[in-house]
Amino acid sequence: MPAGSEDPENRALSPFVLLHGGRHGGWCWKRTAARLRSAGHAVYTPTLTGLGERSHLLSPAIGLDTHIQDLVGVFGYEDVDDAVLVAHSYGGMVACGAMERVADRVRALVLVDGYLPRAGESMMDLVDPATAEYTMDLAARDGEGWFLPPTDAAVWGVTDPADNAWVNGKTTAHPLKTYRDPVGPTDRAWAHPGVFIECLVPAAIRVPTARPRERAAVDRRFRYWTLEAPHDAMITAPHALAEKLRAASRLDPR
Template sequence: MATFILVHGSWHGGWSFDLLAARLAAAGHSVDAPTLPGMGGSEEELRAVTLDGWTDFIVARCRAARERGQGPVVLAGHSRGGIVITAAAERDPEAMDALVYICAHMLPSGLSRADFAAQSPRNAAFAAIVSPTPGGAGTVVDPEGAHAVFAQLSPPEVTESAAARLLAEPNAPRDTPVFTTPERWGKLPRTYVECTEDRVIPIADQRRQQALSPGARVVTLEADHSPFFSRPDELAAALISAIP
């Protein structure tokens, strides 16, 4: 038995992991899939969000899981959630036992998500469905275009419901560099679940990040950017295989 702490990606919430969480629970594991504070908030609330604040929030969830004593704590992040789990692991590596990056940003020390995007080929299809919030504190996604970019291999009835629940995403975490050290973040076992059909973080970008931060065990899924919708059984198996 293990406890999985699942950190969602941009514009999503903890609800995005419902299918995955059900499978992990059916296998006897505990799951905590919170929605990060400030998601979908007002301009003032979005502007108040920081990567440090999110890091504190997730570290607290990991510590609470550790105190409950429900087996090893596996911290997993999807997409932008990767920067959150990296920061959390650097903050308190004793609060967790393993990390899993689900087609996620696994950035080298000193780089931000925005920096990495600036160094990558422009993703026109993705950029076309993202726009700023009215006050500029965050971004939103056009729900009409979400399926084709985020989840083209996923069941349409699932992604239609998910698109209606997408939230405004704060800007600050994206612009904040993540710093790591070998003796903290670097000491934890890592698994990278790469998704070959991803249209948000293309497979070339996923593999470039793996090369920039070597040492992760790699699991390859023929999946879109939403493997929790398109390949929930395979994703659950990948997470379970990451239990140390």
């Protein structure tokens, strides 16, 4: 074997950092994380400020930078290195912002139906105008103008009655400011090896896919994969998603 090369079968398994999307928490990765751990990976499932078990901290002051700092802190305090950073939905905004500070510790960035912003864009800039208007109206009507209330899990494609009840019992309100704040630099996210996984089963929530498709067509280190699952694939198809994530961990990052 040439000097400096690495046998992917012999290297230590990369840890995973699994980042949830809006109104979710680290809890949503429970099933997928269990499968990754059973395969020998270390797995971290942080919850962003104001959500999940941290919902008691919800306030109008929580913005995108707060959530970026949450994610950066996981890498620093848990000594995470050579990780596969996986971001779902809104979590893509957070992960792309955080990459400016943690890219050296990330083996691959994986977006699961996640947003892929350029510097200066907010999530509201990336959704279609009708969705942006609906989101603002919802916050004004049912969120005191500054938060988004929980919604039925069927919106994310969770239709099994037991799963739907479980998710509905755990989703929380989400601070609107995080959707409206522009992200800072994202150059390192765009320059990094990565994967976009599109969830193909129709759901009310659909993220823009044109940008990652175009990037995959010209960037040999960025792949575009698909998964036969709805938006909340970590809940409805944990085994299939875990297999995709493990495949991402084995990609050559060079």
